[in-house]
Amino acid sequence: MTWKNGFAALIASCFFLLPAAHGDEIDEARLQFEGIIKSLNENSFDRFLRAVDKNELTTRIYANRIIEPQVKKAFSSDFNGSLQQMYVSSFPKSKKEILGKVIEFQAEGARARAVVRFVSSGYRYSYHVYDLAIDGKGRPVILDWLDYYQGAWFSDEAGRALVMAMPGKPATRNMLTNKDVGEGEIFQMGELFKAVRDDQGERFFQIYDGLDEALKAEPIAVRLYFQLSILMRDNIRSEAAVARLFDTFPDDGLYSLRLLEFYLPTRQYGKAIAGLARLQEVLGVEEGAIDSLKASAALANGDLEDAENYAQAAIAAEPSLEVAWWSLLRVRTRAQDYEGATEALARLEDDFGHTLDATKLKKDRYLKVLADQQAFIDWRAARD
Numbered sequence: 527m528t529w530k531n532g533f534a535a536l537i538a539s540c541f542f543l544l545p546a547a548h549g550d551e552i553d554e555a556r557l558q559f560e561g562i563i564k565s566l567n568e569n570s571f572d573r574f575l576r577a578v579d580k581n582e583l584t585t586r587i588y589a590n591r592i593i594e595p596q597v598k599k600a601f602s603s604d605f606n607g608s609l610q611q612m613y614v615s616s617f618p619k620s621k622k623e624i625l626g627k628v629i630e631f632q633a634e635g636a637r638a639r640a641v642v643r644f645v646s647s648g649y650r651y652s653y654h655v656y657d658l659a660i661d662g663k664g665r666p667v668i669l670d671w672l673d674y675y676q677g678a679w680f681s682d683e684a685g686r687a688l689v690m691a692m693p694g695k696p697a698t699r700n701m702l703t704n705k706d707v708g709e710g711e712i713f714q715m716g717e718l719f720k721a722v723r724d725d726q727g728e729r730f731f732q733i734y735d736g737l738d739e740a741l742k743a744e745p746i747a748v749r750l751y752f753q754l755s756i757l758m759r760d761n762i763r764s765e766a767a768v769a770r771l772f773d774t775f776p777d778d779g780l781y782s783l784r785l786l787e788f789y790l791p792t793r794q795y796g797k798a799i800a801g802l803a804r805l806q807e808v809l810g811v812e813e814g815a816i817d818s819l820k821a822s823a824a825l826a827n828g829d830l831e832d833a834e835n836y837a838q839a840a841i842a843a844e845p846s847l848e849v850a851w852w853s854l855l856r857v858r859t860r861a862q863d864y865e866g867a868t869e870a871l872a873r874l875e876d877d878f879g880h881t882l883d884a885t886k887l888k889k890d891r892y893l894k895v896l897a898d899q900q901a902f903i904d905w906r907a908a909r910d
Contacts, residue, residue, distance in 0.1 A: 554664040556631040559640055559656075562666070563626045571610050578668045579659070580605055586670055586681035592697035593688045601688060612684055616676050620646035626654075630811045636660050641811050649849055651675075651783065651815055653805075674805065677749075677780040686746070693719040701746050711741055722750055727758050748774045756787050764788045779808035786819070795827035814844030821853040825860060833857045848878045856892045864901035871905065 565573040584602065601608050617624050630641040638658040645651055652675035659667040670681050689697050698716045699705055707715075714737060721730035734742065734751055741747060752771045755763040768788060771781060782805035789798035799820050806816050817840035824833035834857045840850035855870035874880045883906060887897040896902050 555633065555638060555658070555660045555666045556628070556640075558664075559631065559638075559658070559666040560628050562668075563628055563642055567623070567625050569623075571613075574613075574668070575606050575609065577666060578609065582669050583609075583681060586679070587685045587688065589681070589685070590700075591685045591689055592694070592700045593685070594692040594694060594697070597688050597691045609684075612680070612687070616673055616680075616683070617644060617652050618646045618650040618675060620648075620650070622647045624652075629813045633658075633660060638666060640666075641809060643813060643815055645815070649815075649819070651819075653783070653809060655809070672780075674780060674809070675783050677753075677784060687723075690719040690723045693723075702744050704740065704744070707741070711738070715741065715744075715747070718747070718750070722754070727754055730754055731763070742770070743774065745774055752781070753784065756784055759791075761788070761792060777804070779804040790823065790826075793826070795823040798823045812843045814840035814847035814850045816840075817843065818847070818849045818853045821857060825853075825857055830857065830861045834861065846877070848874070851878070859893055859896045864896060864899040867896055868901055868905040871902075872909075875909070 559577075562573050562577055565571075584605070588598070624644050624646050626642045626644045628640055629643050630639075632639045636659055638656075638660055640656040640658060642654045642656065643651060644654070652673065654674070655672040657669045657671065659669060661667055670679055672679050673683065676683055686701070689701060693701075693716045695709070695712050695716065698712050698719065699707070701719075702715065714733060718730060718733045718737075721727075721733060730750070731754075734747070737747065742751070748767075748770045751763075752767040755767040765788075768785065775781065779801075782801040785801045786798055789795070789801065802816050802820050802823070809816075817836045821833045821836035821840065824830075824836055834854070837850060837854040837857050840847065840853060844850060851870050851873045855867055855874065858864070858867040858870065871882050875882060880886075884897040884902075887902070888894045
């Protein structure tokens, strides 16, 4: 199981009841959860694994799926190793460390919701929304998490990966909304799942192209086709995959981050901004990174007023977010507001430790014009 991407609808689950947590326990739970994310940032997975409710998460992974006994046995015998591998592989590829930050923590009684933003190289983001319980000692217990880069609950993602490890006919049929398809169609879908399992992209497309329209419209096929098309950067297939995605899952913010990987390279900046706005809506969190992305898309589209508004919104939501100040710097430079650009330069130097002299500006294709402006020359001289 080397390819663990995919999508799923939300699972409705019933949970056990725990004693109600008091305010000080909730504060302690947040601190401890922030410590879990800090440990991940320090490349230690142990604390995360200790916080996971293994029985609850396993129950969700197996729920309503037909998984071969030997696959279940292999998974349960190395639960921690499998969980870590799946978790790490779910993030965007990065040339540097992927760092997480808790941007929201809400609790009511014995349940809590935490939103974590992860940033990869190139300002690529992943958002996790954690479903937590708070135990009697105020400690956070991880039940599951919704991954907005993969577009699924982790339990759904892992469950489908286990099915695809050995996709027998009953298991394959159970993955479809139409349970009455024929044996030939079940064989085709099983082969499709094996291609995903074995990272055989071209084989996947070959099988997919031979499916009838009813099978192509199956939600599992739509999700896999979309994700693999984006992953392989096949713009022609991606265009068709996006159309199918919207037909099957209209107005679903789960897919906004992955859609950026199609919209931005194909210069569909308006759609990128609309998707990011939808992501903000479903996350329900005020934070600066999404507005910074919107500012970059608007800037690329030549909408300078909108770009500045988005950059300012990012700073208002999160003044300590470095990328928000870079966004404002680039927007004001492009708008030839060089005096205003020096405000962002000062914050980047004072708050984030940069030294932005003319030599460094000239290495940046967006900022090199600023190096020769009198406003910058005067600002640099005054600071030096």
